[in-house]
Amino acid sequence: MKAEIHSLLPQLIDHGLENTEGLLRVACPEGTDEISKQPTPNDKDLVSHLAAPKQAKSISQVLQECASIFESRVATQHPKFFSFIPSTMLPVSWLADLIINAFNPHVGGSLAGSTCDIVEKSLMSWLASKIGFSADEAAGLSVSGGSMANFMALTAARDKIVPKTENHHLAVIYVSGDTHFSISKAARILGFGKDQICQIPGLEPQTLATSILDDRAAGRIPMAIVATLGSTSTGSIDPISEIATVASENNIWLHVDGAYGASILLSASYAHLAKGVEKADSLTWDAHKWLFTSYGCGMLFVKDKQCLARSFAAHSDFLDAGGRQENYEFWDLSLELTRPARAMRLWFILRALGTDRIGEMIDRGVRLAEEA
Structure with a gap:
């Protein structure tokens, strides 16, 4: 053959x-x-x-x-x-897939992943700096897409804010009408009921703060707020900075679903539209939406890497011991053990085109939307 x-x-x-x-x-x-x-x-x-x-x-x-x-x-x-915005794949992305799939690296950890592991960690650290996260404390990793990133973020939020299992039924997650349906799906998989999802129109900060106070008074546990950076239907952006203030004042996890819109951070002209993401606890970012890769190239960033390790690190007789506090492997931070080299797809495109050109392409997309 x-x-x-x-x-x-x-x-x-x-x-x-x-x-x-x-x-x-x-x-x-x-x-x-x-x-x-x-x-x-x-x-x-x-x-x-x-x-x-x-x-x-x-x-x-x-x-x-x-x-x-x-x-x-x-x-x-x-x-x-x-019709919708799942992929804007460039020819160079197709070439990257062809080459990377031929090598077929296992990027679950540093032994098998080797230099691909180094590239992913370095690339994610650089992107984390664009968000405003500390490269030393934050974690970034490639995942299959926004749905998986949102699921993992809510898992980390649950395990930090509501660590006791017997209190899970008291948790509340705050969303807007534009929040992606993957959030409610993730909440259901994590064991939360429909009545634990509180929808606030536009996540208006004052209404949000009042709802949080009311829930606390009723004995519930405000767990997470999910702000949207680029909604699926219209590309709308929630008032992230003001929402972050409410989250901080109430000790609530703030997750920003930027699967579509987080790429605006690489724009020279419009990055200010993402103001406030640096205050989030976690951020979803899809490269296959506005960074021109093929499908299956999402990313999750968490401000404190130990929050991911708390939820996903595990011990096994065929792996190094999990729970390391300094040099976490990707399998310590992710639901996955076997991981393809998704980040190498993005690296290939950024390396071939350069971030300045990528930023210009994003700018052009915004200008076309404004003209339309």
């Missing part, structure tokens, strides 16, 4: 999969290309048949079948696709 793959590589690189106009064209469509193609009943039957293979096929045939499967889809990276 290795020889067969080797013989196909020139064709794959030069011409792409059969029945397509090349992998690069597929990854980065032209404006005249079709945006959406939905499968016919016949297509569905064919794919269902292909989905449960029994006999081995040649790599060439498998490539053809793969192309036929991917043919029906919504090309969310299409230049004229504006």
Whole structure:
């Protein structure tokens, strides 16, 4: 099989999969290309048949079948696709994925991850400094996306603010009408009921402060506030600085869901729109939304790395002992043990384009939105 793959590589690189106009064209469509193609009943039957293979096929045939499967889809990276904002992948991101997947590093810890581990830690420290977090005290790590980052942030908030299990039913999480649904999903998975999610319109600070006082008086435990930096529907931003003041005065964890909007921190002209994120306890940031990577490249940043270690460090006979206070491994700070080199995707793009150009591209996006 290795020889067969080797013989196909020139064709794959030069011409792409059969029945397509090349992998690069597929990854980065032209404006005249079709945006959406939905499968016919016949297509569905064919794919269902292909989905449960029994006999081995040649790599060439498998490539053809793969192309036929991917043919029906919504090309969310299409230049004229504006329905929602999951990915703005650049050609360089596709190239990065190809190379990184060939190396297939395990970035769960420093032994297997080695230099990829060093790059991720250094890159996350640099991005943490852009947020305003201390590089020495904060932790940043790549995750699959905003949903996972939000889940881990709420877990850390629970374990710090409401450490006793018997009090979990008293916890309250404050959100706005624009808060992403992954927050309520994470809360449910963590064992919180619907009545423990308090929605405050626009997270208006005075209304928020009053609700917190009322909940405390009723014997509940205000646990976390989730502010939004770039809502899914409109890109709106909650008043983060004022919300942070309320959170600090009431000893409540402040999480900022910046999956979409946190990239504004790399803008030379509009970074001020993220004012107040430096006061948060945690921040979600997706590179696959506005930093031009392919899917599955999210990030979580927490101001105090020990909060993540409290929730996720564990002991095992085949790993080094967890709970180190200085040199935490990524498996000490994450739900995952086996981790792909997601951060290397982002590194590749930042290295190839430079942060100044990335900032200019973000600026252009804001100006286009203003013009629209």
